[in-house]
Amino acid sequence: MAITNPDRSEIKEILATNKRIAVVGLSNNPERTSYMVAEAMQNAGYEIIPVNPVIDEALGAKAVPTLKDIEGQVDIVNVFRRSEFLPEIAKEAVEIGAKVFWAQLGVENEEAYDYLKEHGMTVIMDRCIKVEHALTK
Structure with a gap:
């Protein structure tokens, strides 16, 4: 299916209620x-x-090698990797029960998008989280 991002009001709600990235x-x-x-x-x-x-x-925080190494709930998985890596990262995001999958500006993958949507996840692709945060303030 074609990639469709949530509208700006939904993105505002996502950023207001999900604080662990x-x-x-x-x-x-x-x-x-x-x-x-x-x-x-x-x-x-x-x-x-x-x-x-x-x-x-x-940024003063201990790095982990994979999403599966994170303790506790993850609200948003924000991805700064090339588009071809998204399917693998999407599977990990589903496995850890993240709420939102966010691929940065210029990063999108239809296979990953379809997989995430099939698993009930909110998906945003080809958008910068910093820009969206500034626009929804």
Whole structure:
């Protein structure tokens, strides 16, 4: 099926009620987009969980290698990986019971979208969470 994102009012509600974000592909390099976006969300009051097997920490939070290594509930899985990796990440997001799957600007995959929708997950693709947060304030 074609990828359809929630409307702006639904995105506003998602961001107002979901405060724990696992950031897949978060870099510990302040020059990288993933770092800047995650830092902005952290500064806005969100808990950031770095998911990256090649770093120890980012933004003062201990990194985990995979989504399955996170303790407790994850509200939003925010993905900074290339589109071809989305199906694998989508399966992990479903396995951990995340509520929302959010692929960053320029990142989308119809196979992952269909899988997530079949499993009842809210899906947002090809949108920047930082921009959406600013637009819905």
